Amino acid sequence: MNHRLTRILLAAVIAGGTCLAQTDQPTGASRPLAEIKEDFKPSTLNQPGQQHPQVNSQGYARFRIVAPEAQSVRVSLGGRERGGFSLDKGEDGVWTGVTQKPLDEGFHYYHLAVDGGTFNDPGTLNFYGSTRWESGIEIPAHDQDFYALKDVPHGRVQQILFPSRSTNTSRRAFVYTPPDYDKDLTKRFPVLYLQHGWGEDETAWSNQGRANLIMDNLIAEGKTKPFIIVMIYGMTNEIRFGGLRNFDIGPFQTVLVDELIPYVDANFRTLSDQPHRAMAGLSMGGMETKSITLKNLDKFSHIGLFSGGSISLDDVNNTPDFKEKVELVFVSYGSRELDGGRRGFGGDPKTNADELKQVGINSVFYVSPDTAHEFQSWRRSLHEFAQLLFNEGISQT
Amino acid sequence: MNHRLTRILLAAVIAGGTCLAQTDQPTGASRPLAEIKEDFKPSTLNQPGQQHPQVNSQGYARFRIVAPEAQSVRVSLGGRERGGFSLDKGEDGVWTGVTQKPLDEGFHYYHLAVDGGTFNDPGTLNFYGSTRWESGIEIPAHDQDFYALKDVPHGRVQQILFPSRSTNTSRRAFVYTPPDYDKDLTKRFPVLYLQHGWGEDETAWSNQGRANLIMDNLIAEGKTKPFIIVMIYGMTNEIRFGGLRNFDIGPFQTVLVDELIPYVDANFRTLSDQPHRAMAGLSMGGMETKSITLKNLDKFSHIGLFSGGSISLDDVNNTPDFKEKVELVFVSYGSRELDGGRRGFGGDPKTNADELKQVGINSVFYVSPDTAHEFQSWRRSLHEFAQLLFNEGISQT
Numbered sequence: 001m002n003h004r005l006t007r008i009l010l011a012a013v014i015a016g017g018t019c020l021a022q023t024d025q026p027t028g029a030s031r032p033l034a035e036i037k038e039d040f041k042p043s044t045l046n047q048p049g050q051q052h053p054q055v056n057s058q059g060y061a062r063f064r065i066v067a068p069e070a071q072s073v074r075v076s077l078g079g080r081e082r083g084g085f086s087l088d089k090g091e092d093g094v095w096t097g098v099t100q101k102p103l104d105e106g107f108h109y110y111h112l113a114v115d116g117g118t119f120n121d122p123g124t125l126n127f128y129g130s131t132r133w134e135s136g137i138e139i140p141a142h143d144q145d146f147y148a149l150k151d152v153p154h155g156r157v158q159q160i161l162f163p164s165r166s167t168n169t170s171r172r173a174f175v176y177t178p179p180d181y182d183k184d185l186t187k188r189f190p191v192l193y194l195q196h197g198w199g200e201d202e203t204a205w206s207n208q209g210r211a212n213l214i215m216d217n218l219i220a221e222g223k224t225k226p227f228i229i230v231m232i233y234g235m236t237n238e239i240r241f242g243g244l245r246n247f248d249i250g251p252f253q254t255v256l257v258d259e260l261i262p263y264v265d266a267n268f269r270t271l272s273d274q275p276h277r278a279m280a281g282l283s284m285g286g287m288e289t290k291s292i293t294l295k296n297l298d299k300f301s302h303i304g305l306f307s308g309g310s311i312s313l314d315d316v317n318n319t320p321d322f323k324e325k326v327e328l329v330f331v332s333y334g335s336r337e338l339d340g341g342r343r344g345f346g347g348d349p350k351t352n353a354d355e356l357k358q359v360g361i362n363s364v365f366y367v368s369p370d371t372a373h374e375f376q377s378w379r380r381s382l383h384e385f386a387q388l389l390f391n392e393g394i395s396q397t
Numbered sequence: 398m399n400h401r402l403t404r405i406l407l408a409a410v411i412a413g414g415t416c417l418a419q420t421d422q423p424t425g426a427s428r429p430l431a432e433i434k435e436d437f438k439p440s441t442l443n444q445p446g447q448q449h450p451q452v453n454s455q456g457y458a459r460f461r462i463v464a465p466e467a468q469s470v471r472v473s474l475g476g477r478e479r480g481g482f483s484l485d486k487g488e489d490g491v492w493t494g495v496t497q498k499p500l501d502e503g504f505h506y507y508h509l510a511v512d513g514g515t516f517n518d519p520g521t522l523n524f525y526g527s528t529r530w531e532s533g534i535e536i537p538a539h540d541q542d543f544y545a546l547k548d549v550p551h552g553r554v555q556q557i558l559f560p561s562r563s564t565n566t567s568r569r570a571f572v573y574t575p576p577d578y579d580k581d582l583t584k585r586f587p588v589l590y591l592q593h594g595w596g597e598d599e600t601a602w603s604n605q606g607r608a609n610l611i612m613d614n615l616i617a618e619g620k621t622k623p624f625i626i627v628m629i630y631g632m633t634n635e636i637r638f639g640g641l642r643n644f645d646i647g648p649f650q651t652v653l654v655d656e657l658i659p660y661v662d663a664n665f666r667t668l669s670d671q672p673h674r675a676m677a678g679l680s681m682g683g684m685e686t687k688s689i690t691l692k693n694l695d696k697f698s699h700i701g702l703f704s705g706g707s708i709s710l711d712d713v714n715n716t717p718d719f720k721e722k723v724e725l726v727f728v729s730y731g732s733r734e735l736d737g738g739r740r741g742f743g744g745d746p747k748t749n750a751d752e753l754k755q756v757g758i759n760s761v762f763y764v765s766p767d768t769a770h771e772f773q774s775w776r777r778s779l780h781e782f783a784q785l786l787f788n789e790g791i792s793q794t
Contacts, residue, residue, distance in 0.1 A: 067514030069468045115462030119516040154558035161551035185582045
């Protein structure tokens with residue numbers, strides 16, 4: 001433990017009242033200083049050449065911001081560090097600080113408050129969340145191998161611009177094609193439509209979610225059938241959670257079902273029948289998935305809701321031909337969401353999943369260990385979900 | 398002219414000493430206030446929903462930064478506003494200011510200095526330049542139609558990850574495929590390898606340069622033959638300009654020529670012979686282009702240097718078979734670069750271009766009007782260059 005870190009920790013105790021009041025861990029004052037290991041390394045999401053922020057082997061994050069004339073610099077993190085904490089100004093005019101406790105494994109959004117203004121950490125890459133490009137930090141995870149960039153054949157993430165008459169624009173979407181897509185030009189592939197959450201956009205599943213690397217690795221291990229993934233902006237960000245009840249799925253459903261799907265089927269080598277089309281989404285994207293798939297079971301056979309509600313027996317009974325048409329209902333949550341009493345919308349998700357199974361529906365419930373309403377839950381959810389998709393023995397010529 | 402703007406302008410005069418000393422325009426004090434039109438609109442590169450920065454019809458830019466406790470907020474712009482200028486704090490704690498003069502048409506990088514720290518404007522999207530993700534602002538141009546997003550068939554920008562043994566990584570590149578690439582699976586296409594400048598990376602030509610939209614529009618008008626564009630990181634950012642003489646092209650040449658080109662030819666439907674392969678680059682990317690193509694004329698037939706030096710008669714005479722193998726030498730600069738005496742490396746570019754033409758080489762020299770060493774010069778250069786590529790009457794089936 002060097003003197004600088006001691007100073008930081010003491011300062012955090014002095015300045016961090018608001019934060020400490022919101023946590024359930026020992027405060028810095030009562031925490032043995034020696035417990036924080038001095039093995040910090042730059043976060044893997046830093047900009048080229050940037051040494052900060054850093055993360056240690058326990059998941060503590062250290063921030064370093066140069067702003068010599070500033071009056072205050074705070075780090076605003078979601079998840080377990082909610083409320084954020086103040087950095088401490090050193091004699092060199094540099095602001096530094098360490099999180100009050102280890103962060104959960106995986107990806108976290110954050111930003112800075114510098115003298116009352118909201119800015120990003122110049123050390124990190126940016127990721128679209130909370131309806132703004134945010135700073136991102138990556139905490140190494142025990143299971144990070146499944147989304148690591150490895151020396152395996154890689155698929156492509158393609159930006160497409162397709163005509164959307166209903167919104168009078170060329171809309172952007174991203175399409176993941178598996179590694180062998182361009183090897184055998186006679187082969188066609190199933191498609192998963194994969195939605196981001198509120199505050200995010202069509203870049204989230206590749207950037208934060210690493211969907212392409214998850215797929216590349218699963219395919220290399222033979223654990224999933226190769227399929228195409230389509231990611232598009234869910235048009236959800238104009239509303240706030242308070243206005244959710246007034247959210248009209250109609251305009252997005254028109255873009256997705258009437259414009260994007262026909263474009264993808266016309267421009268990619270898809271298997272375009274209902275048994276080979278899935279939809280999934282995280283958080284609000286899960287709600288969109290439920291809403292759109294239940295109204296369009298002639299188009300979708302596999303449904304995934306990641307931290308975004310569940311499907312109840314009532315839903316099944318109120319949806320004609322549900323049992324005949326739906327091949328898979330996958331529902332997942334981060335364990336900390338369930339610990340915190342979060343159940344999404346429409347009843348307890350585990351109870352709902354069990355009831356669906358009891359009436360013969362292929363219903364899978366997955367809990368991501370020790371993660372919250374954050375991307376690590378959703379990376380793991382996609383990893384589980386992908387292995388269950390399009391496994392009905394239908395020929396994929 | 399409202400009171401707020403008057404206050405901003407007066408403050409700019411008081412605070413802007415450094416900036417004013419570097420400009421050749423009348424100062425704010427002597428500039429008639431009425432000359433700035435109150436028709437500001439949000440820059441097209443703002444983040445969703447963000448109203449600032451704004452640009453007016455004359456090219457003045459207005460910035461607005463919320464940082465109520467800050468001691469100083471400066472905007473650091475390149476080009477004609479070099480040196481930057483200070484914003485003025487209003488009674489509402491918001492910092493605002495207008496540029497001292499109109500900015501050149503097109504794209505500009507910038508960032509903020511807030512209390513001595515470097516941050517991005519939270520209002521804008523970010524673009525990789527100067528070896529960091531910078532804020533960007535777009536000044537409407539009289540010729541912006543050629544890079545506008547229009548209702549025409551769109552090609553795709555594809556992220557590929559290819560194995561690079563020499564650097565022991567899966568390296569990222571972006572590949573533009575033209576709109577009809579997936580329509581006729583028997584058709585093959587020529588390829589342009591297109592390099593960014595120092596401080597930038599493989600994202601620059603799509604994001605800042607709009608290379609894909611330039612191509613989509615040219616193809617829709619029948620003004621260019623459809624071809625593939627490959628954009629990869631030029632490995633130039635570890636050095637500073639002072640170290641340019643020591644820059645070793647070797648490692649990048651290995652990645653490009655020995656690893657990327659074979660991968661592209663194996664995984665895309667390319668015409669893989671020398672007559673159908675071009676290379677171009679901007680600034681340092683132009684220097685890389687010259688260095689690599691002259692050593693590999695068995696692989697490249699078309700050469701483009703945008704604000705990145707030129708090819709002299711000496712170069713031609715020192716390169717075996719140059720006249721037989723090179724189909725096009727295209728050299729361009731922004732007019733303000735030439736006004737400022739910038740000639741790049743290796744002699745006066747216009748003189749060199751003329752001398753090449755005199756000995757029968759297809760040599761084209763282009764000057765982008767009223768632009769500097771910035772992306773508007775390079776968008777226009779690509780627009781001109783693309784129309785000249787692969788026009789030798791060789792069948793492209």
